[in-house]
Amino acid sequence: MIRTASNYSREGHMLESRMVELVKNHLEISISTDISDFDNVDCHIYSESTADGYDIHVCTNNPRQPSICEDVYYYEHDLTSAFRDQIRWGDRTFYICDSLYEDCYFEDTLLEAFAEYVEDIIENDELDITLEEINYLKKEYELEDEEADSPEVV
16 A cells, blocks of 8 residues: 555544554455445345335345345344454455445444454554554553563563
């Protein structure tokens, strides 16, 4: 990734878009809102309409035969919990309908995951994270250096 000034706000705080990028890279997940990716992902999150005009929401690994009992939700706000479950169960690629992505605040869910995994993100040597970002996160999340806390061995 190319580093640009847009990854940081003027006050030196990390932008939410950067936090989302880091947590997605740490969890090794990718999210597409492009319908052309629908058949090429592990998990599909989308809306459908019932015969009598009700909106229902689906989070499934099998869009050709979703389980009505396990994959279909009446309330769209339940989809973010289902999304987190799918990550825990090993799904890494997601199609999320663009209107649901915005309406259900999936980025907020990713920011919550960032806060949950911030220590692991800082320690992940494979992430493209700068020393400035690490220091900011340690200060923001009140994380202490292990070296600073350990007694000196003589």
